Amino acid sequence: xxxxxxxxxxxxxxxxxxxxxxxxxxxxxxxxxxxxxxxxxxxxxxxxxxxxxxxxxxxxxxxxxxxxxxxxxxxxxxxxxxxxxxxxxx
Amino acid sequence: xxxxxxxxxxxxxxxxxxxxxxxxxxxxxxxxxxxxxxxxxxxxxxxxxxxxxxxxxxxxxxxxxxxxxxxxxxxxxxxxxxxxxxxxxxxxxxxxxxxxxxxxxxxxxx
Amino acid sequence: xxxxxxxxxxxxxxxxxxxxxxxxxxxxxxxxxxxxxxxxxxxxxxxxxxxxxxxxxxxxxxxxxxxxxxxxxxxxxxxxxxxxxxxxxxxxxxxxxxxxxxxxxxxxxxxxxxxxxxxxxxxxxxxxxxxxxxxxxxxxxxxxxxxxxxxxxxxxxxxxxxxxxxxxxxx
Numbered sequence: 001x002x003x004x005x006x007x008x009x010x011x012x013x014x015x016x017x018x019x020x021x022x023x024x025x026x027x028x029x030x031x032x033x034x035x036x037x038x039x040x041x042x043x044x045x046x047x048x049x050x051x052x053x054x055x056x057x058x059x060x061x062x063x064x065x066x067x068x069x070x071x072x073x074x075x076x077x078x079x080x081x082x083x084x085x086x087x088x089x090x
Numbered sequence: 091x092x093x094x095x096x097x098x099x100x101x102x103x104x105x106x107x108x109x110x111x112x113x114x115x116x117x118x119x120x121x122x123x124x125x126x127x128x129x130x131x132x133x134x135x136x137x138x139x140x141x142x143x144x145x146x147x148x149x150x151x152x153x154x155x156x157x158x159x160x161x162x163x164x165x166x167x168x169x170x171x172x173x174x175x176x177x178x179x180x181x182x183x184x185x186x187x188x189x190x191x192x193x194x195x196x197x198x199x200x
Numbered sequence: 201x202x203x204x205x206x207x208x209x210x211x212x213x214x215x216x217x218x219x220x221x222x223x224x225x226x227x228x229x230x231x232x233x234x235x236x237x238x239x240x241x242x243x244x245x246x247x248x249x250x251x252x253x254x255x256x257x258x259x260x261x262x263x264x265x266x267x268x269x270x271x272x273x274x275x276x277x278x279x280x281x282x283x284x285x286x287x288x289x290x291x292x293x294x295x296x297x298x299x300x301x302x303x304x305x306x307x308x309x310x311x312x313x314x315x316x317x318x319x320x321x322x323x324x325x326x327x328x329x330x331x332x333x334x335x336x337x338x339x340x341x342x343x344x345x346x347x348x349x350x351x352x353x354x355x356x357x358x359x360x361x362x363x364x365x366x367x368x369x370x371x
Contacts, residue, residue, distance in 0.1 A: 002095060002099070003095050003098050003099060003147055006098075006099050006102065007102075007144075010102055010106055010140070013106060013110075014106070014109065017109060017110060017113045020113050020116075020117060021113055021116060023117070024116050024117055024125075030122060030179070030184050031182070032122045032175055032178060032179035032182070032184055033122050033125065035175050035178075036116065036122060036125055036126055036129055036172075036175055037116060039129070039171055039175070040112065040113065040116060040129050040133055043133045043134075043137050043164065043168070044109065044133075044137075046137065046160070046164075047105075047109070047137050047140050047141070050140075050141060050144055050157070050160070051140075051144070054144055054147065054148070059150075059152075059153060059232070062153060062156050062157070062160075063156070063230060065160060066156065066159065066160055066163070066230075069160055069163050069164060069167065070163070070167075072167075073163075073167040073170070073171055076171040076174065076175065077170075077171060077174050080171075080174040080175045080177070080178035080179075081174070081178070083178040083179070083181075083182045084177060084178035084181045084182060107292075108288055108292065111288075111291065111292045111295050111296065114295050114296070115291065115294075115295040118295060118300065119295075119300075119302075121304075123304065123333065123335075123345045124302060124304055124347060126333055126345075127291060127331065127333055127345075127347050128291055128295055130327055130328070130333065131284070131287050131288055131291050131327075131328060132288055132291055132292065132295075134284075134328060135284055135285070135288045152229065152232040155229055156229060156230075156232075159226075159229060165328070166324065169323070169324040169327035169328055169334075170320075170324060172327055172333060173323060173324075173327060173333075173334050173335070176333060176334070176335045176336075176345065177335055177336050180335060180336070186304060186306065186345075187304075193305070193306045195306045195308065195335055195336060195343040
């Protein structure tokens with residue numbers, strides 16, 4: 001019983017951490033700062049998704065987490081490409 | 091399985107600590123490059139540590155394998171993403187903060 | 201269409217086999233099922249994808265490393281794990297210190313590594329280890345952002361680069 005309680009507590013702490021990241025994403029000051037903050041939110045969300053899989057006993061969430069990790073990586077690359085070159089394609 | 095539960099909780103506590111340190115670093119450090127130091131290192135190990143803890147708890151082979159896949163993926167993807175953001179930040183004109191001692195990159199770009 | 205009927209070179213075949221194995225393993229992992237139907241569909245899908253787009257997974261100018269490189273590579277991974285833990289404790293100390301004792305700098309150094317994958321691995325290792333973050337790689341020059349003076353000195357002659365060199369030589 002103890003680990004399940006700990007999972008829920010971990011989930012709550014991680015949720016609070018995403019709000020702290022959101023603070024950095026809102027105040028910036030520059031665009032790369034926001035990208036870094038959003039990337040961290042993505043990593044924490046990934047961990048929360050896996051925690052969900054264990055709290056609710058549904059392994060499906062782990063597959064969602066795998067796809068989420070890939071989308072998080074791709075979106076970060078795309079946004080930094082846009083910042084660097086002013087366009088996404090080419 | 092009290093020992094395995096203890097290991098799970100220990101690994102997750104370590105992971106939680108490092109994730110928290112990463113976020114505190116994101117809030118405290120003075121410019122985007124130093125912030126990235128805190129987030130890439132601590133987030134990668136923190137997330138991996140929490141996932142290792144959960145993997146110990148699950149006891150299902152496929153679940154453990156999927157956890158390992160996620161861990162390997164974030165160990166490759168996080169530094170690569172940080173590299174992309176750092177380069178983009180520099181090339182989009184983000185200056186390192188005034189305490190920076192030496193800037194070999196800016197000199198070579200000119 | 202020409203590519204479809206052309207006879208395939210041995211290294212092309214090897215590349216295709218490696219990507220088939222990787223894709224099939226990934227399929228098994230995601231489907232989490234070992235019954236014949238799942239395996240048959242997975243093999244067919246992996247074969248189709250690796251036949252037509254194996255050069256997306258492994259580029260044409262990259263060689264498949266030989267199995268001899270496995271031992272140095274494992275030793276490299278082991279040392280990397282130790283370095284990552286050290287890096288995290290180092291950063292945690294800096295972040296939690298109320299005075300925030302950082303002295304950042306951007307330094308450059310040249311590497312003796314040749315392959316693109318080896319250079320990318322070194323870049324990622326530098327990012328994950330104490331106080332350093334790769335900003336750019338141009339040819340064989342690395343531009344590294346270091347958090348402290350000591351980290352900047354250390355990265356110029358780094359023991360992990362020698363380990364990667366051993367892996368590259370064995371491959």
